[in-house]
Amino acid sequence: GESVGLHLPTLSVQEGDNSIINCAYSNSASDYFIWYKQESGKGPQFIIDIRSNMDKRQGQRVTVLLNKTVKHLSLQIAATQPGDSAVYFCAEKTPGTYKYIFGTGTRLKVLA
Amino acid sequence: SQTIHQWPATLVQPVGSPLSLECTVEGTSNPNLYWYRQAAGRGLQLLFYSVGIGQISSEVPQNLSASRPQDRQFILSSKKLLLSDSGFYLCAWSVLVSGAYNSPLHFGNGTRLTVT
Numbered sequence: 001g002e003s004v005g006l007h008l009p010t011l012s013v014q015e016g017d018n019s020i021i022n023c024a025y026s027n028s029a030s031d032y033f034i035w036y037k038q039e040s041g042k043g044p045q046f047i048i049d050i051r052s053n054m055d056k057r058q059g060q061r062v063t064v065l066l067n068k069t070v071k072h073l074s075l076q077i078a079a080t081q082p083g084d085s086a087v088y089f090c091a092e093k094t095p096g097t098y099k100y101i102f103g104t105g106t107r108l109k110v111l112a
Numbered sequence: 113s114q115t116i117h118q119w120p121a122t123l124v125q126p127v128g129s130p131l132s133l134e135c136t137v138e139g140t141s142n143p144n145l146y147w148y149r150q151a152a153g154r155g156l157q158l159l160f161y162s163v164g165i166g167q168i169s170s171e172v173p174q175n176l177s178a179s180r181p182q183d184r185q186f187i188l189s190s191k192k193l194l195l196s197d198s199g200f201y202l203c204a205w206s207v208l209v210s211g212a213y214n215s216p217l218h219f220g221n222g223t224r225l226t227v228t
Contacts, residue, residue, distance in 0.1 A: 009152060034216045043219030044156070045203050051213070055157055089155065093214060096146055098196070100206075100217050102156040 008087060010107040023090035023103045028071060030092040034100070035064060035075045038087045047075070047088075077108075078107040085110045114139035117221035125227055129167045131176075131190040135203030138184065141206040145186040146217065147178055150200040160213050162186060196225045 013019045017042075025033065031052040035094040036044035050057045050064045060082050073090050090103040115138045125131060137143050147159040158171045160178035168178050175194050179187045186203060204217040 015167075032214065036219075040167075041224070042224075043204075043221045044217075046216045046218065049216050091217070098161055098169070098214075099158060100146070101158070104155050 007072060008105050008107045010109060013080050013108045014111050014112055015082060017080055019075075019077040019084070019108060021075045021077075021088050021106045021107075021108065023075075025071050025073055025090065025092045025103070026101065027092060027094050028068070030094045031110075032093040032095075033064070033066060033075075034056050034091045034093075035062075036089045036091065036102075037084075038089065038105075041088075044089060080110050081112065082110050084108060085100045113130075113219065114205070116185060116203060116205055116220040118201075118223055119222065120223060122224045123226070125193050125225065127195055127227055128192045130189070131193050131197070131225070133188040133201055133203075133225075134156070135186045135188075135220060136184055137205045138204070140184070140207055142183060143207050145180060145184075147186065147188050148202040148204065150202060151224075152199075156202065160188070181197075193222040193227045195227050198225055202222055209222075 015030040034049040035047040038049050038085050048059045048064050050066050055066050061078045065074045087107050088103045089105045091100045093100050118135045129226045137222045144163050146161045147154040149159055150156050159168050162180040165180055176190050202219050206215045206217050209215050
């Protein structure tokens with residue numbers, strides 16, 4: 001269903017530090033998870049994905065961690081840059097459905 | 113490579129007027145197509161999805177409808193817009209990979225609709 005709340009949670013980090021964005025997903029049967037970055041006025045952009053048979057996956061400067069026991073997903077961004085400032089969403093997909101369900105989103109602000 | 117086009121980018125419409133938003137995908141066949149809506153400062157609400165021509169699944173009963181007249185074309189419509197229809201409308205596509213797994217959703221750049 002739709003996220004609630006007019007004010008997105010915000011994470012402020014110093015440029016050059018590492019960022020960790022967290023997401024609690026809703027369905028224990030979900031087997032596919034995706035992180036997106038959305039800049040103002042644009043559509044969400046794919047960052048990285050992970051399937052439930054893995055607990056960690058790394059990309060360029062990003063790492064996704066999956067903890068199925070507590071239904072938790074995190075996105076780690078190394079050496080955060082001003083261009084990383086955006087809203088970040090996690091999404092989950094359950095096998096046997098075509099629906100991708102999105103989390104509420106977190107705004108990342110990078111401080112110079 | 114695959115691309116997705118949405119138009120128009122912005123739209124201002126009076127209450128009670130009709131709506132037609134169009135989305136097309138290039139570079140892939142038989143995609144799954146989606147319409148999401150995003151209210152200001154909120155997450156993404158799934159409105160409709162389609163797994164084939166003429167096949168539409170509606171997620172939220174409302175003032176909108178969707179159609180898929182061609183494999184790579186997805187249209188969002190309304191006969192009479194309400195103020196509450198204002199929002200950021202996003203089209204997206206996915207495909208099956210490796211025969212069983214879905215790809216990530218890939219989004220267009222959205223249409224900002226303001227109903228006045």
